[in-house]
Amino acid sequence: MSNNHGYNNVVGLLDAFPDEAACAEHLAALRWPDGVTCPLCQSTRKIGQVATRPGLYKCWDCGKQFSVRKGTIYEESRLPLRKWYLAAFLMTTSRKGISSLQLAREIGTTQKTAWFVLGRLRKAAEHAGSAAGTLPGPVEADESYFGGRQKNRHESQKLPGRGTANKMAVAGVVSRTSGHAVARQIDQPDRATLIPFVEGATDPGATVYTDEHSGYTGLPSLFNRLTHETVNHSAGEYVRGKAHTNGVESFWALLKRGYHGVFHDFSQKHLPRYLAEFSHRWNMLPLSSAQRVDAILKAGIGERLTYEELIS
Numbered sequence: 001m002s003n004n005h006g007y008n009n010v011v012g013l014l015d016a017f018p019d020e021a022a023c024a025e026h027l028a029a030l031r032w033p034d035g036v037t038c039p040l041c042q043s044t045r046k047i048g049q050v051a052t053r054p055g056l057y058k059c060w061d062c063g064k065q066f067s068v069r070k071g072t073i074y075e076e077s078r079l080p081l082r083k084w085y086l087a088a089f090l091m092t093t094s095r096k097g098i099s100s101l102q103l104a105r106e107i108g109t110t111q112k113t114a115w116f117v118l119g120r121l122r123k124a125a126e127h128a129g130s131a132a133g134t135l136p137g138p139v140e141a142d143e144s145y146f147g148g149r150q151k152n153r154h155e156s157q158k159l160p161g162r163g164t165a166n167k168m169a170v171a172g173v174v175s176r177t178s179g180h181a182v183a184r185q186i187d188q189p190d191r192a193t194l195i196p197f198v199e200g201a202t203d204p205g206a207t208v209y210t211d212e213h214s215g216y217t218g219l220p221s222l223f224n225r226l227t228h229e230t231v232n233h234s235a236g237e238y239v240r241g242k243a244h245t246n247g248v249e250s251f252w253a254l255l256k257r258g259y260h261g262v263f264h265d266f267s268q269k270h271l272p273r274y275l276a277e278f279s280h281r282w283n284m285l286p287l288s289s290a291q292r293v294d295a296i297l298k299a300g301i302g303e304r305l306t307y308e309e310l311i312s
């Protein structure tokens with residue numbers, strides 16, 4: 001029932017979830033697909049709904065009341081779930097994301113509240129990312145840089161002398177099979193950092209496409225069956241058969257459009273959360289809007305979420 005809302009726009013979302021009761025019922029269905037479970041004593045028997053307050057339950061085993069929000073990112077918030085749902089919709093369906101200023105206008109809150117909501121949804125995206133498995137090969141690996149003195153350069157221009165001061169370095173892997181991306185902030189774009197990152201993000205035995213950056217040399221020997229094929233960017237060989245990194249470069253391009261156009265600056269402190277948000281949105285691209293909203297809502301509950309669960 002609850003996953004069959006086929007909406008694909010804001011009107012559809014608001015029709016599917018007209019009030020707090022409908023939202024709470026849907027959240028409960030996402031959270032407890034096999035029936036409501038008391039988060040206090042784990043009982044699944046004798047649980048009743050408190051009629052006067054949507055999402056509030058009473059467990060007759062331990063005698064306590066609990067909310068469907070308990071233990072979720074929605075717990076410490078008085079914001080109606082409908083506004084959370086709308087925020088989840090806007091965040092997951094806007095190509096470059098949404099700023100707290102704009103979200104505040106859209107859901108009718110202060111910017112501070114909108115900022116809190118986006119922060120919590122990013123936390124949910126982080127959770128979904130850490131629960132996802134390694135990427136199936138072949139994959140493309142690359143690094144990119146944000147901020148600092150090079151800010152005014154053309155976005156697509158790679159910087160000479162990688163890891164220049166005042167810039168934030170990010171490593172990423174994109175699967176050509178699933179299309180999914182993993183990105184992480186790194187201290188140094190060196191071999192000691194990049195190789196464990198690629199190894200941790202990728203299925204064993206996958207072919208890894210990179211450019212000629214020395215940070216990836218030694219990949220095959222360290223990775224056993226991983227094959228490292230080189231794309232020589234400096235020689236102008238951007239595409240040589242399959243040996244290109246266009247997929248991961250599209251991901252960087254989108255991230256940079258968001259960085260410059262929507263958020264203006266990611267601070268060093270918040271970069272990991274933005275990376276989680278952008279990766280999550282990128283990975284959800286094949287899904288419908290309704291599925292994307294469910295994915296982020298469910299990740300906010302704190303349950304493990306697989307791609308298979310999402311599309312089933």
Ligand SMILES: [Zn+2]
Nearest residue numbers: 038041059062
């Ligand atoms: Zn109980």
